[in-house]
Amino acid sequence: MERLTLSKKEFTLFKDYIYEHIGISLGEQKIYLVQARLAKRVKQLGLNDFTAYYHVLANDKTGEELEYLSSLISTNVTSFFRESKQWEFWKTHLPAMMEKKNQKLRIWSAACSTGEEPYSIAMFLEDNAPHIDVKILATDVSPRVLKEANGGIYSEKSAASLGATYLNKYFKKQRQSDVNVYGINESLKKNIVFRGFNLVTGNYGLFGEKKFDIIFCRNVMIYFDKPTQTALVEKFYKMLHKDGYLFIGSSEALTDIKTGFKSRSASIYQKV
Ligand SMILES: C[S@@+](CC[C@H](N)C(=O)[O-])C[C@H]1O[C@@H](n2cnc3c(N)ncnc32)[C@H](O)[C@@H]1O
Incomplete structure (x- = not known):
C-alpha cells in the first residue's frame, strides 16, 4: 500500500478535533507525528485516506474511536512509585x-x-x-x-x-x-x-x-x-x-x- 500523506487541511481537522475532545494541543510541527500515528489506524480500518478516517471519527457515537485516537496521540507510560x-x-x-x-x-x-x-x-x-x-x-x-x-x-x-x-x-x-x-x-x-x-x-x-x-x-x-x-x-x-x-x-x-x-x-x- 502506498504511503499516506496527511495534508495541512486534514491536519487542521484532526488538530481541532483533538483539542476540542481530548484537550491535547498540537503545534503545527506535530503534523508528521500525527500522520505516522494515524496512518496505521487508517490502514487497519481499510480506509483510503485521512479524510475518510476523520468521518469515521466524527460520526462515531460510541466514543470508542475517540478513545482509540487518544491512545494514539498521548502516552500511557507510567510506573510504580514514579517521581x-x-x-x-x-x-x-x-x-x-x-x-x-x-x-x-x-x-x-x-x-x-x-x-x-x-x-x-x-x-x-x-x-x-x-x-x-x-x-x-x-x-x-x-x-x-x-x-x-x-x-x-x-x-x-x-x-x-x-x-x-x-x-x-x-x-x-x-x-x-x-x-x-x-x-x-x-x-x-x-x-x-x-x-x-x-x-x-x-x-x-x-x-x-x-x-x-x-x-x-x-x-x-x-x-x-x-x-x-x-x-x-x-x-x-x-x-x-x-x-x-x-x-x-x-x-x-x-x-x-x-x-x-x-x-x-x-x-x-x-x-x-
Ligand atoms: C503519561 S500517563 C501518566 C500516568 C500517571 N499519572 C503517571 O504520572 O505515571 C498520561 C495519562 O493521561 C491520560 N489522559 C490524556 N488526556 C487526558 C484527559 N483529557 N483527561 C484525562 N486523562 C487524560 C492518558 O490516557 C494517560 O493514561
Missing part, C-alpha cells in the same frame, strides 16, 4: 497532615493510566499510616487503561521495579497464558474507585461538594496548552481542602499560571 522525591516529601509531611485531617484522607489520582499511581498511593499509605480512613478516586480518559487498572494484574517486567518486599506484601504471583504475573491484593483495591473522566471536557459538577486532601495530576498537563492548564489548575484549587496538595509531574510546572498555590518542593504545590 521518587515526591514520595519522600509526602513521607516527611504525612504525620502533620494526619494530625490536621483527623485520620482521614481523600485522594484523587487524576490521570491514573494503568493503575500504578493509585496502587502506589494505596501501598504507601498502608505502609506509613495503616489505620487511617483512605479513599482514592482514580480517573482517566481512556477506558482501555482503566480496565487494566481495575484488573490490577501486572507483568513481571512492570512489577520488577517494586522489589521483593512490596511484591510479597501486596501482590499474589499467578500464571496467566503461561507467564508469571502479579495481581494486587483485594485489601488494597477496596479503597480505590476507578472511573472514566476527561479532565478537559468532563463535567466537574459530578463531583458536587467533594473535596480532596491531595490531587495527583502527573504527566498529563504537559499535553495541554496554557489556557487549558490554567483552567484545570483553577478547578483543582477549588477541589482541594485548605492546606491540600497538588502533585504534578517533574517535567511540569505552574510557572506563568496565576494561582493561589504555593510551591512546596519540586512539582509539589499547596493550597494556602
Whole structure:
C-alpha cells in the first residue's frame, strides 16, 4: 500500500478535533507525528485516506474511536512509585497532615493510566499510616487503561521495579497464558474507585461538594496548552481542602499560571 500523506487541511481537522475532545494541543510541527500515528489506524480500518478516517471519527457515537485516537496521540507510560522525591516529601509531611485531617484522607489520582499511581498511593499509605480512613478516586480518559487498572494484574517486567518486599506484601504471583504475573491484593483495591473522566471536557459538577486532601495530576498537563492548564489548575484549587496538595509531574510546572498555590518542593504545590 502506498504511503499516506496527511495534508495541512486534514491536519487542521484532526488538530481541532483533538483539542476540542481530548484537550491535547498540537503545534503545527506535530503534523508528521500525527500522520505516522494515524496512518496505521487508517490502514487497519481499510480506509483510503485521512479524510475518510476523520468521518469515521466524527460520526462515531460510541466514543470508542475517540478513545482509540487518544491512545494514539498521548502516552500511557507510567510506573510504580514514579517521581521518587515526591514520595519522600509526602513521607516527611504525612504525620502533620494526619494530625490536621483527623485520620482521614481523600485522594484523587487524576490521570491514573494503568493503575500504578493509585496502587502506589494505596501501598504507601498502608505502609506509613495503616489505620487511617483512605479513599482514592482514580480517573482517566481512556477506558482501555482503566480496565487494566481495575484488573490490577501486572507483568513481571512492570512489577520488577517494586522489589521483593512490596511484591510479597501486596501482590499474589499467578500464571496467566503461561507467564508469571502479579495481581494486587483485594485489601488494597477496596479503597480505590476507578472511573472514566476527561479532565478537559468532563463535567466537574459530578463531583458536587467533594473535596480532596491531595490531587495527583502527573504527566498529563504537559499535553495541554496554557489556557487549558490554567483552567484545570483553577478547578483543582477549588477541589482541594485548605492546606491540600497538588502533585504534578517533574517535567511540569505552574510557572506563568496565576494561582493561589504555593510551591512546596519540586512539582509539589499547596493550597494556602
Ligand atoms: C503519561 S500517563 C501518566 C500516568 C500517571 N499519572 C503517571 O504520572 O505515571 C498520561 C495519562 O493521561 C491520560 N489522559 C490524556 N488526556 C487526558 C484527559 N483529557 N483527561 C484525562 N486523562 C487524560 C492518558 O490516557 C494517560 O493514561
